[in-house]
Amino acid sequence: MPSPDDRRTGAREAGPAGAGAAPSDVTPAVAVREVTHRYGRGADAVTALGPLSLDIPAGEFLVLVGPSGSGKSTLLRLIAGFEHASSGEVTVHGRTPEPGRQAGVVFQQPRLFPWRTVGENIALALRYAGVPRAERPARVEELLERVGLAGTARRRTWQISGGQQQRVAIARALAGGKDLLLLDEPFAALDALTRERLQEDLRTVSSRTGITSVFVTHSVDEAVFLGTRAVVLSAGPGTVALDVPIPLPRTGSEDPDGLRGLPEYAALRAEIGAAVRDAAR
Numbered sequence: 395m396p397s398p399d400d401r402r403t404g405a406r407e408a409g410p411a412g413a414g415a416a417p418s419d420v421t422p423a424v425a426v427r428e429v430t431h432r433y434g435r436g437a438d439a440v441t442a443l444g445p446l447s448l449d450i451p452a453g454e455f456l457v458l459v460g461p462s463g464s465g466k467s468t469l470l471r472l473i474a475g476f477e478h479a480s481s482g483e484v485t486v487h488g489r490t491p492e493p494g495r496q497a498g499v500v501f502q503q504p505r506l507f508p509w510r511t512v513g514e515n516i517a518l519a520l521r522y523a524g525v526p527r528a529e530r531p532a533r534v535e536e537l538l539e540r541v542g543l544a545g546t547a548r549r550r551t552w553q554i555s556g557g558q559q560q561r562v563a564i565a566r567a568l569a570g571g572k573d574l575l576l577l578d579e580p581f582a583a584l585d586a587l588t589r590e591r592l593q594e595d596l597r598t599v600s601s602r603t604g605i606t607s608v609f610v611t612h613s614v615d616e617a618v619f620l621g622t623r624a625v626v627l628s629a630g631p632g633t634v635a636l637d638v639p640i641p642l643p644r645t646g647s648e649d650p651d652g653l654r655g656l657p658e659y660a661a662l663r664a665e666i667g668a669a670v671r672d673a674a675r
């Protein structure tokens with residue numbers, strides 16, 4: 395899914411973790427400092443997360459893995475600004491996150507407007523991003539091309555497959571021109587083959603644009619394939635159980651089978667898999 399205007403941030407050129415960490419004096423794209431999060435009050439309160447600290451440099455593709463209930467989605471929601479930390483601080487480019495402001499978000503379900511066409515769903519996001527009306531059709535086509543859906547703008551969302559709908563959701567998240575993408579198990583509901591295709595395409599998009607990404611998954615294989623860094627959360631309330639760089643080749647044109655066949659790939663899978671199993675005990 396190459397695009398003529400692939401963006402590369404300065405920090406990306408400095409390199410994500412795994413390809414040489416960003417210098418420590420650069421403000422991270424996302425900073426999570428001593429954060430805890432509780433849902434509810436009194437006797438019904440659930441501590442979902444923390445205390446947890448994490449810096450995510452610009453350009454990094456951070457994958458969050460961990461047992462069910464370890465607080466992965468909670469952490470993502472805090473970074474998106476959907477929740478406010480009970481204690482500690484979350485900042486995105488040094489500022490308190492606000493919903494829809496700093497990040498494009500993709501959920502497990504595509505959440506498209508069913509009465510609108512594919513193109514209209516994306517055009518709406520462009521409108522919210524302040525893109526002038528006259529420029530929107532060309533931008534829609536460009537975004538659709540980027541996610542492998544060129545020529546589908548006029549189709550209704552119910553006329554396309556679940557995998558295609560999730561591609562539209564990714565295009566919509568990219569439409570805002572944000573440099574942070576938050577994805578909460580976006581491929582979990584898809585069949586294995588479609589899931590692999592989307593993983594490959596997302597890896598290419600992320601490698602070529604350098605967009606900072608935080609991706610929640612239960613799949614260790616998905617984590618190693620997509621990430622430049624993996625963080626495993628302990629059983630809830632989640633803290634960092636393992637934090638490892640994934641220094642695999644990342645030009646955006648790697649052969650997926652070749653990547654999965656690398657000995658480093660198998661070693662990372664084993665290390666992260668063991669940490670997830672330990673965390674779940």
Ligand SMILES: Nc1ncnc2c1ncn2[C@@H]1O[C@H](COP(=O)(O)OP(=O)(O)OP(=O)(O)O)[C@@H](O)[C@H]1O
Nearest residue numbers: 433434440442461462463464465466467468469630
């Ligand atoms: N809105 C909510 N109100 C009350 N408790 C919540 C809420 N959302 C999450 N929790 C609780 O917070 C804890 C962490 O949930 P969270 O969904 O963040 O974990 P997770 O690691 O993403 O789980 P999963 O992998 O199952 O999706 C769990 O105990 C969950 O029950």
